[in-house]
Amino acid sequence: MDFFRINRTAVVTRPKPALIAWANEIFPEDPVSFEDMDQHDEQDIFLLPDLDGVEEVEAYLKQNVSDLLGALLEDWCMDESDWPSPLDWELFVRFFEYHIETVVVDTVEED
Template structure:
């Protein structure tokens, strides 16, 4: 195991995200907020010592994160909410910043653009 020169942000949906999912026409999923917050997106960030630096970095890329989270459920942008502002992002998501990242896997990390997943 070894330390990685990165920090992480965990993006956790909040109630407005669940309300949006439940309002999408034809949605027949039975989701709870707990289920949405169980397996969340984790983003590698530059290494920070102050969590506020991590929040500032998330602020700089919030629109990309917001769209990525919406597209993970519905790619049709006409179904997305109209307000994709920074204020809306923070109303829709909690973000946890963690400074310590340890890689427990031998071998190199493979890089792949998020849109190819």
């Protein structure tokens, strides 16, 4: 199998306890325990344009943070009226750990 690098970067997000606390306030009848969360299944990966370095990726994330948070929060609560406000960078870093990956490798030979 041939692996090849694609011209993309990625950001991997993982919920922090503050997000879980918010979700538990919204849905107290079905609380989530941060300690019981699966370490592998609770992460989201977003493919981004091919950007030059971590600084450019962070600038891109900050420019698009409301869309990013919308996609992430929708997984937890579909009712936007329950979402915290504003959907800004401070909320993002309070609710999510994130890792920037500047190399993305495709292992599939199909389009």
